[in-house]
Amino acid sequence: MIGTETDATTVEEAEKAIPATEEAEKAIAPELYVSISPHFKSAETVSKIMWTVVACLIPPLILSVFIFGFQTLIIALVSVGSCVGTEWVSNRCLNRPTDTIKDGSAVITGLLLAYIIPPGVPLWMPILGGVMAIYVTKVLMGGIGFNIFNPALIGRAFLMATYPVAITSAWLPPIRDAAVFKYMGAGVDAVTTATPLYVLKHYGMAAVLERFGSLSVIYRDFFIGWRPGCIGETSAFLLILGGVYLIYKRYITWHIPVSVIVSVAFFTWIFGGEKFFTGNPLLAVLSGGVIIGAFFMATDYVTSPTQKTGQILFGVGIGALTVLIRLKGGYPEGVCYAILLMNAVAPAIDRWFKPKRFAPEPQEGA
Amino acid sequence: MSAETLATFPMGGIHPRESKELTEKLPSEVMPLPSQVRLFLKQHVGAPCKPLVKKKDKVTEGDVVASVEKLGANLHASVSGTVKGVRNALHPLVGNASALVIATDPEAEPRSYSPVDWTNFSREELIAKIKDAGVVGLGGAGFPAGFKLDVRPGVKVDTLILNGAECEPYLTSDNRVMLEHPKDIVEGAKIMLKILGIDYCAIGVENNKPEAIEALNKAIAEDTQKNGYRVVVKPLKVRYPQGSADQIMQAVTGRARPSGVRSSVIGIILQNVYTTKAIYDAVALGKPLYERIITLTGKGIKRPANVMVKVGTSLSEIVEYLGGTTPDLAKVIVGGPMMGFAVSTLDIPITKTTSGVLFLTKDEINTDPHYACIRCGFCVDVCPMGLEPNYVSVYVEAGHGADTEEFGVDDCFLCGSCAYVCPAKRPLVQFMTLAKNDLREAKKK
Numbered sequence: 001m002i003g004t005e006t007d008a009t010t011v012e013e014a015e016k017a018i019p020a021t022e023e024a025e026k027a028i029a030p031e032l033y034v035s036i037s038p039h040f041k042s043a044e045t046v047s048k049i050m051w052t053v054v055a056c057l058i059p060p061l062i063l064s065v066f067i068f069g070f071q072t073l074i075i076a077l078v079s080v081g082s083c084v085g086t087e088w089v090s091n092r093c094l095n096r097p098t099d100t101i102k103d104g105s106a107v108i109t110g111l112l113l114a115y116i117i118p119p120g121v122p123l124w125m126p127i128l129g130g131v132m133a134i135y136v137t138k139v140l141m142g143g144i145g146f147n148i149f150n151p152a153l154i155g156r157a158f159l160m161a162t163y164p165v166a167i168t169s170a171w172l173p174p175i176r177d178a179a180v181f182k183y184m185g186a187g188v189d190a191v192t193t194a195t196p197l198y199v200l201k202h203y204g205m206a207a208v209l210e211r212f213g214s215l216s217v218i219y220r221d222f223f224i225g226w227r228p229g230c231i232g233e234t235s236a237f238l239l240i241l242g243g244v245y246l247i248y249k250r251y252i253t254w255h256i257p258v259s260v261i262v263s264v265a266f267f268t269w270i271f272g273g274e275k276f277f278t279g280n281p282l283l284a285v286l287s288g289g290v291i292i293g294a295f296f297m298a299t300d301y302v303t304s305p306t307q308k309t310g311q312i313l314f315g316v317g318i319g320a321l322t323v324l325i326r327l328k329g330g331y332p333e334g335v336c337y338a339i340l341l342m343n344a345v346a347p348a349i350d351r352w353f354k355p356k357r358f359a360p361e362p363q364e365g366a
Numbered sequence: 367m368s369a370e371t372l373a374t375f376p377m378g379g380i381h382p383r384e385s386k387e388l389t390e391k392l393p394s395e396v397m398p399l400p401s402q403v404r405l406f407l408k409q410h411v412g413a414p415c416k417p418l419v420k421k422k423d424k425v426t427e428g429d430v431v432a433s434v435e436k437l438g439a440n441l442h443a444s445v446s447g448t449v450k451g452v453r454n455a456l457h458p459l460v461g462n463a464s465a466l467v468i469a470t471d472p473e474a475e476p477r478s479y480s481p482v483d484w485t486n487f488s489r490e491e492l493i494a495k496i497k498d499a500g501v502v503g504l505g506g507a508g509f510p511a512g513f514k515l516d517v518r519p520g521v522k523v524d525t526l527i528l529n530g531a532e533c534e535p536y537l538t539s540d541n542r543v544m545l546e547h548p549k550d551i552v553e554g555a556k557i558m559l560k561i562l563g564i565d566y567c568a569i570g571v572e573n574n575k576p577e578a579i580e581a582l583n584k585a586i587a588e589d590t591q592k593n594g595y596r597v598v599v600k601p602l603k604v605r606y607p608q609g610s611a612d613q614i615m616q617a618v619t620g621r622a623r624p625s626g627v628r629s630s631v632i633g634i635i636l637q638n639v640y641t642t643k644a645i646y647d648a649v650a651l652g653k654p655l656y657e658r659i660i661t662l663t664g665k666g667i668k669r670p671a672n673v674m675v676k677v678g679t680s681l682s683e684i685v686e687y688l689g690g691t692t693p694d695l696a697k698v699i700v701g702g703p704m705m706g707f708a709v710s711t712l713d714i715p716i717t718k719t720t721s722g723v724l725f726l727t728k729d730e731i732n733t734d735p736h737y738a739c740i741r742c743g744f745c746v747d748v749c750p751m752g753l754e755p756n757y758v759s760v761y762v763e764a765g766h767g768a769d770t771e772e773f774g775v776d777d778c779f780l781c782g783s784c785a786y787v788c789p790a791k792r793p794l795v796q797f798m799t800l801a802k803n804d805l806r807e808a809k810k811k
Contacts, residue, residue: 032697036796037782038785039724040535144737145738355746355749357774360624
């Protein structure tokens with residue numbers, strides 16, 4: 001305290017030097033915050049980043065209503081509700097802070113989970129997937145930042161493993177007449193269709209052309225999003241738009257998305273056709289979940305490597321595994337498992353690819 | 367000159383809001399004598415000083431009042447007056463520390479100094495004068511300048527760098543010294559060049575200080591007695607932490623100092639510009655280091671200013687001189703906002719290495735609690751040393767601070783770039799410091 005140590009010779013002088021009241025003391029030394037440096041921080045926060053990602057994911061959802069009908073919105077809301085609810089309940093039960101639901105990461109998981117399941121699934125499926133994604137994949141691993149695998153992808157992989165029929169046959173053909181309530185109610189089963197990748201895998205390129213029109217029509221429709229597929233994965237255009245905005249905001253870098261997309265295109269071109277170098281790379285990139293996976297799932301901070309060189313290896317790994325599963329595996333699509341497999345390798349990649357240090361070793365003759 | 371062609375260090379770094387406009391144009395003003403001064407016995411790297419005076423002794427401004435045998439720097443009376451003894455005072459870095467207290471005699475005449483021709487002094491005489499004057503590195507580290515210049519025979523030095531980067535936001539004291547005393551700095555550089563027996567000196571200045579660059583260039587051009595010495599100004603691109611030793615040496619010369627060795631190993635001696643001015647004062651004027659310009663700035667103080675104060679002046683007296691603090695003052699930081707130390711009271715004495723004091727208001731500080739690491743890697747991208755603060759912080763949180771050696775914790779100089787960009791607001795500097803401690807403890811065992 002100021003003034004406690006004086007050279008006063010009389011009591012009166014000492015009292016003068018020592019502040020008599022609390023107000024007087026405050027007038028000299030206001031209550032000050034102390035903390036370790038730096039005392040400046042940038043304006044970015046975890047929740048700001050997460051909610052920006054959510055915003056970038058909204059346009060594909062709006063479009064999906066016009067492609068597959070109104071129930072995609074309901075599935076998305078149920079999925080988000082399931083994820084956020086699971087996070088709140090499980091954190092509550094585990095005596096952890098429950099305000100983590102405000103950071104937006106559970107909302108992203110919910111949206112992504114809905115985006116990678118078919119539009120004709122019953123509503124209990126996103127609920128189950130959400131519990132699996134948040135409780136088992138994230139909360140049990142230690143909460144945000146500690147999950148090894150992408151929660152939404154585990155949710156989908158779980159549904160795929162447990163209810164393979166429900167999740168591989170609930171595809172809907174795109175609506176052409178803006179009748180967004182067309183599939184509402186009981187009529188879903190009657191109109192199921194097949195995805196381009198399914199047709200390609202089982203009936204070949206000629207069947208794809210017969211079913212979806214000429215290549216130029218396919219490119220145009222698939223780029224905009226008018227094709228059978230999962231709820232939010234169809235519109236390459238809107239997903240790229242969102243992804244580019246995230247790159248512009250510097251929340252993600254180009255390394256993972258570009259390496260995933262380029263390697264899917266490259267390996268499909270080499271191995272995807274009847275003979276080597278006859279595959280159709282553009283069709284491969286525009287169908288399935290390549291774009292959404294490249295921009296929104298492989299780039300998940302927690303489950304991807306930090307170093308740029310490591311990120312490129314990670315992206316190429318995803319691309320190669322995707323093509324391998326598509327061409328040789330049992331499933332028509334492989335992005336989901338490709339990302340999950342590379343998630344498992346990400347910590348190892350981070351150990352192999354260390355940042356370049358300033359000047360670690362003393363030089364020769366120093 | 368366009369910003370692209372300007373030199374800077376190659377990896378990491380950030381560009382926080384500079385906020386120098388509050389004080390950069392304000393000429394330094396001399397504060398009236400304080401009522402007393404409290405001189406910490408250790409204001410330098412090395413052993414603490416031993417007092418040479420007793421209680422009730424009369425001292426005159428500039429007298430040696432404490433000294434040290436080994437590595438260290440003399441302490442001089444910054445005012446004329448009466449010694450009141452050695453007492454504890456609050457040091458912003460180390461907490462309670464011993465300080466010699468001198469009560470000011472307000473009647474005493476200020477001591478005056480007149481320049482002498484230093485060119486006839488020998489190398490040894492020059493070093494002795496710098497050591498006697500108690501000159502330490504004024505950029506913040508406080509390494510005794512005389513010892514730094516006394517390079518061991520056999521070590522080949524070819525470049526002297528003067529650090530005028532002043533990369534910390536807000537601070538403008540180095541800027542004012544370069545503007546107000548450019549000739550002294552050039553002379554000081556020549557003194558050091560003579561001591562080192564070399565002829566080349568580069569002054570690194572960030573180009574957000576165009577007036578300082580101009581003043582230095584003018585002083586160099588007008589210097590009539592170059593005596594073969596080459597002193598040049600190197601404008602640098604604004605980037606934090608450019609003022610750090612490794613970063614400015616690499617920005618100016620392109621040479622990277624390997625971890626754990628002295629800068630002389632790569633042929634460089636680095637001094638702060640203000641230290642250079644103090645060396646000139648010590649040699650040419652015979653004036654010891656006992657006063658300096660500090661920047662008092664921020665929205666939390668009524669009148670931001672660059673003030674020439676006596677070493678040992680209490681911060682509360684300086685604040686009073688500047689009209690007090692504003693009601694919404696929330697944080698007081700000794701040093702800059704990136705590496706400075708927050709203090710809980712204004713009752714602290716100014717030291718030789720205090721370059722400024724920052725007064726921040728409530729809405730300028732971040733008191734958000736920190737969040738879990740989301741592995742975004744922003745910290746890795748900005749680390750100027752190529753370290754991984756993300757992993758260090760997670761290790762330390764999990765109680766494995768002693769296992770962090772692979773992440774290069776020893777290279778960290780606590781610049782705070784990582785914590786600045788962290789979206790989870792994690793106190794990464796604190797985690798780094800804890801990891802350093804844990805590693806040190808583990809090595810002892």
